[in-house]
Amino acid sequence: MDAPAHWAGTEPVRILEADGTVVGDADVGLSPEQLRELYRHMVRARRLDRECMALQRQGELTVYPPFEGQEAAQVGSAFALGDEDWAFPTFRELAAALVRGVDPAQYLAYHRGTWHGGPYDPRATRFGPICVPVATQICHAVGVAIGLRKDGSDACALAYFGDGSASEGDFHEGANLAAVFQAPAILFCQNNGWAISVPTGLQTAGEIWRRADGLGFPGVRVDGNDVLAVYHVTTEAVRRARAGDGPTLIEALTYRLGPHTTADDASRYRDEEEVERWRAFDPIDRYGAWLLASRHADDAFVRAVDDDATAWVSEVRAGVTSSDPPPAEWVFDWTFAETPPELARQREEALGG
Amino acid sequence: MDAPAHWAGTEPVRILEADGTVVGDADVGLSPEQLRELYRHMVRARRLDRECMALQRQGELTVYPPFEGQEAAQVGSAFALGDEDWAFPTFRELAAALVRGVDPAQYLAYHRGTWHGGPYDPRATRFGPICVPVATQICHAVGVAIGLRKDGSDACALAYFGDGSASEGDFHEGANLAAVFQAPAILFCQNNGWAISVPTGLQTAGEIWRRADGLGFPGVRVDGNDVLAVYHVTTEAVRRARAGDGPTLIEALTYRLGPHTTADDASRYRDEEEVERWRAFDPIDRYGAWLLASRHADDAFVRAVDDDATAWVSEVRAGVTSSDPPPAEWVFDWTFAETPPELARQREEALGG
Amino acid sequence: MAEWTLSGALNRALLDAMDEDPRLLVFGEDVGRLGGVFRVTDGLQEKFGEDRVFDTPVAEAGIVGAAIGLALTGWKSVVEMQFDGFSYPAFEQIVSHVAKYRNRTRGRVDLPIVIRIPSFGGIRGKEHHGESPETYFAHTAGLKVVAPSGALDGYRLLRLAIDDPDPVVFLEPKARYWAKEEGELSSDDPRLGEARVVRDGDAAVVFTYGAMLTRCLDAAESLEGEGISTRVVDLRSLAPLDVPLIGRCARETGRVVVVHEAPKTLGLGGEVAARVMEEAFDHLQAPVARVTGWDVPYPPAALEAVYLPSVDRIADAIRRVTSY
Amino acid sequence: MAEWTLSGALNRALLDAMDEDPRLLVFGEDVGRLGGVFRVTDGLQEKFGEDRVFDTPVAEAGIVGAAIGLALTGWKSVVEMQFDGFSYPAFEQIVSHVAKYRNRTRGRVDLPIVIRIPSFGGIRGKEHHGESPETYFAHTAGLKVVAPSGALDGYRLLRLAIDDPDPVVFLEPKARYWAKEEGELSSDDPRLGEARVVRDGDAAVVFTYGAMLTRCLDAAESLEGEGISTRVVDLRSLAPLDVPLIGRCARETGRVVVVHEAPKTLGLGGEVAARVMEEAFDHLQAPVARVTGWDVPYPPAALEAVYLPSVDRIADAIRRVTSY
Numbered sequence A, B: 001m002d003a004p005a006h007w008a009g010t011e012p013v014r015i016l017e018a019d020g021t022v023v024g025d026a027d028v029g030l031s032p033e034q035l036r037e038l039y040r041h042m043v044r045a046r047r048l049d050r051e052c053m054a055l056q057r058q059g060e061l062t063v064y065p066p067f068e069g070q071e072a073a074q075v076g077s078a079f080a081l082g083d084e085d086w087a088f089p090t091f092r093e094l095a096a097a098l099v100r101g102v103d104p105a106q107y108l109a110y111h112r113g114t115w116h117g118g119p120y121d122p123r124a125t126r127f128g129p130i131c132v133p134v135a136t137q138i139c140h141a142v143g144v145a146i147g148l149r150k151d152g153s154d155a156c157a158l159a160y161f162g163d164g165s166a167s168e169g170d171f172h173e174g175a176n177l178a179a180v181f182q183a184p185a186i187l188f189c190q191n192n193g194w195a196i197s198v199p200t201g202l203q204t205a206g207e208i209w210r211r212a213d214g215l216g217f218p219g220v221r222v223d224g225n226d227v228l229a230v231y232h233v234t235t236e237a238v239r240r241a242r243a244g245d246g247p248t249l250i251e252a253l254t255y256r257l258g259p260h261t262t263a264d265d266a267s268r269y270r271d272e273e274e275v276e277r278w279r280a281f282d283p284i285d286r287y288g289a290w291l292l293a294s295r296h297a298d299d300a301f302v303r304a305v306d307d308d309a310t311a312w313v314s315e316v317r318a319g320v321t322s323s324d325p326p327p328a329e330w331v332f333d334w335t336f337a338e339t340p341p342e343l344a345r346q347r348e349e350a351l352g353g
Numbered sequence C, D: 001m002a003e004w005t006l007s008g009a010l011n012r013a014l015l016d017a018m019d020e021d022p023r024l025l026v027f028g029e030d031v032g033r034l035g036g037v038f039r040v041t042d043g044l045q046e047k048f049g050e051d052r053v054f055d056t057p058v059a060e061a062g063i064v065g066a067a068i069g070l071a072l073t074g075w076k077s078v079v080e081m082q083f084d085g086f087s088y089p090a091f092e093q094i095v096s097h098v099a100k101y102r103n104r105t106r107g108r109v110d111l112p113i114v115i116r117i118p119s120f121g122g123i124r125g126k127e128h129h130g131e132s133p134e135t136y137f138a139h140t141a142g143l144k145v146v147a148p149s150g151a152l153d154g155y156r157l158l159r160l161a162i163d164d165p166d167p168v169v170f171l172e173p174k175a176r177y178w179a180k181e182e183g184e185l186s187s188d189d190p191r192l193g194e195a196r197v198v199r200d201g202d203a204a205v206v207f208t209y210g211a212m213l214t215r216c217l218d219a220a221e222s223l224e225g226e227g228i229s230t231r232v233v234d235l236r237s238l239a240p241l242d243v244p245l246i247g248r249c250a251r252e253t254g255r256v257v258v259v260h261e262a263p264k265t266l267g268l269g270g271e272v273a274a275r276v277m278e279e280a281f282d283h284l285q286a287p288v289a290r291v292t293g294w295d296v297p298y299p300p301a302a303l304e305a306v307y308l309p310s311v312d313r314i315a316d317a318i319r320r321v322t323s324y
Ligand SMILES: Cc1ncc(C[n+]2csc(CCOP(=O)(O)OP(=O)(O)O)c2C)c(N)n1
Pocket: A092, A132, A133, A134, A161, A162, A163, A164, A165, A166, A192, A194, A195, A196, A256, A260, C029, C058, C082, C086, C089
């Protein structure tokens, strides 16, 4: 069966075929309950993603970047992290945020235009601020990893980034620092085939996972639409990190089924029929089929998950749409720990005392 | 025989052993006259380098970065380029500049503090300006390579950089652009073991030449103190470039025998006995021994080269020391093609024009 | 008469310039197939081919660095930084090389590079999409910095920037991309470096640029009722500044307001105020008033209005200087 | 009384701060084994070990980005950019993250990061080694920018910068590293943000900072003979500026000169001039005079003297404002 162009080359680690048939060892160390939880996360994530598209159309959100098609890559990797581990997102990792326990309404304050990348508490959630300047967050994650190591903790830090972001200098500097300091860092690249309108084939002439070797650490390529495989390779990277073996680069092959953002007209640069073809690789159908076939779940479960998602999404929606507009003081209150006299004067001028 | 730490790992391409014995195919396509010319270049380069150290001590030059030990890497690579090809140096490529026909007195105006990185004509010489912000010149060379290709020329562009520079984001961005655009570019890394006080082992956990693979083009590791091997691998990279096969990354293993610059006290971070040990790999002794053994040259030739170098260096010295101080107008004359009114006013205020 | 949006006029400027000069290239992130996130390069790739209009990897330093190399081989470039906040990764290439290359080579190398940057706020954008980077570039010797306020000037200034032998940072006010202006596109007069009196008046003068121009004009209108006649000047060229015109207007009115979106401290307002003092001290009737963004990071969409100079804030400042 | 060089005093400040705070790290290019190209970190690695004082690869964006991550895990960092011109590769990390992180996270995250940058000219350095980057950082909301002029203040200000919960860009005047000053090192008073009157006088006031302070003092001395009594103020804190003190000195003297090495356009001189007008318009007897570097790239060693404000240029400016 043919696949997206950027999946060509080295065969990725894969456990489930697109149709759900098992081609690897499906025992990745998860209990039946956890296996079902993975599914629940992916379904919730997708339903919320679609709701966000609707909220944006209805003017409740500003520009929104959908992740449909990337649920397995985000959920599988985030699920492999422990409570003490950190994750640093780009602007498209809402699914990972949910797995990390970030409050979705709080998270969506960013897309509502209420506040910037850190609307939730990055320390409490160990989930870095939503980060738009691509690849910069890789260096932050590596810094966290170095810090954790200095504290003798066995926790690690994972940085999400895309195929386009991997062309930035910060990818190289961060990856090299992680290698030199043997930092417990995981560089997780979601290669979804596109950087806005630019296909991966114009972004790089090589395979992203292979860059690790040149920097002296292991890289691995995984089917990013196979949640079990993603969980498996990430778990292995986490193990290496905890053992003090240093960083791992993971290239997860996935596909961006939606537009780059709600402001993007993807039909200008790609053929929507092609996109429909790649729906055949849908991560949720694939995993659902296996869950049922392997008897880890039944139709009742699937229905229950669906109902749960419906209820949950309308809660989130309510939380988002009922949120108050931010007070004007917020413009001034956190530029410095203590507002300097001249800025206090500006604050007064703006807010009238 | 043990070697510098950063030479460990993959065996480099080598034609001549440290003692001059042949271990590869010494027929790299050079005529006896050219073989002797290589030697003449290296001897002149070293003698001038030492003269520059003296000139700096005597206050005739400002801070100077010696390249002793790196003559083969620079001469061998520059010698492999054609007239239409471009080379972009860092701040330590005086030997390469000589091979490219850059006037040494003009070049040294930079170290005399008379003018900036472009004291000679970068277009006429096809030798880029001396470049201090490390790795930035890699992007310039790649841009030239892209431009040459657009013109249908079969010329190429080579960028020199060091092991430390290779940690900068610009290395990655430039290398990736070259690969994506199949640019006729050669990324030539002189891994001399040091970035000022930082040894290569703290600079990277991998082997620099292997980074090319991850970006989808070939890399090669060469004994940078073996001028024949350097010429050989660079010639192959030039051939690929002309054939439209894209970039090549070359890691030349060499050793910085002198301090980082005349302002550097290397004894603070490395053991001078160690340095003396690595003199055993001296590129000039090695090549000279082979030239004599292979009968491409005799003692008379060696003496003649020596005398020529002596005469030539004192000429260059005279040229440098007799050069006039720059006129004050130079501060203003080339900020813009046409000096804007306000700047003209400043010029008048400064020069009382 | 034809009607133009700023986006359309800039697109036309690129098309005409590429038509006239076969060695002019346009490249950057998403400028080819997509035609740019603001459509400024729309249709150029179809017309001129992938060899002259091409998409690049996401690598701003590489893009600008490559433009330098292309200039060395005789290719002129118009490169795009997708948003103001994403020009920062290229800062070293711009400041250490683009700005200094002519100087470093004793005038032997021109860098006819135009760096287009969709700039400023007012579009309910996310963080890093509403930056005002002009101070960073205008303070950098060797760069020219231009900011059009509308379609006709946009066309004119971009053509002039492309023809200029020196590098030009071209700041396009996002908030004006879709605003329409009537008139014929033309690239004759002015020369780069000249400001423009957009509205006459003798009680006070307001210096501004970019998207703030319309707000300043609105404020000026609103004060006519109060009998305050306000001159409004579009600086257009932020580096070099049109010091003679700034001086003349300051001397003729004696009362000066400067308006911009950038934070107050070290924004252009301070520089203009200093120039005004140097050029018109004895004519000044009131201290130069600065109406600017506050000294804080650009706020999120919901709070843009608190940050951006409003028509009211501008009008108050004009009242303040005229009643001083 | 003890005698200190600026380099030695800064070294001592780092040593004392690391002694007091076990979670303070020092890292950057060549700061460990070598002790820094200006010896400011000399001996720290031996004393505190490679875990707290370490060399990094040549990667400024990575260094600053890592400091952000380290702050998230509760580690304070003093990082070094080896020279002013080499802080530019880190510009995006500094402007988009270091300056904005507290704001982006609604005050939940402190970034107690000090970015040390050997700065300014006057040491016959090569290009990119004589830059005055203060405008780039001082214009960036969220950054504090400090520049000591000598050893005692160097110690004081670096200790205060390290204790500050906000990021501080610390600009060290290279030309003063080896200049000696007598006195006891102490870190009490002032608070960051306060300027200092270094010399009293009532005919005019000169605002300056960094290596230009000594030249301004020399100029002031030289004018005593002419009966011109000049006050000299070391701004020390370039962001935030000590506006109250600037205003008071301007009102008391009515005649103001600003001196710095950075190019004139959008240098701090313009900002100070604008503040003076805002704070002391009715007391001003003469336009604020700016004695600065020219609007050109920093020149090579042989031409430094043409570029840098000289004692004569400064003295002439003082004469100009006092005789206006
Ligand atoms: C430094 C920087 N440059 C440019 C942009 C504009 N931009 C936003 S998303 C994007 C493409 C990113 O592609 P990729 O890394 O593959 O992530 P994806 O959008 O596919 O999730 C670009 C260029 C940015 N956000 N940051």
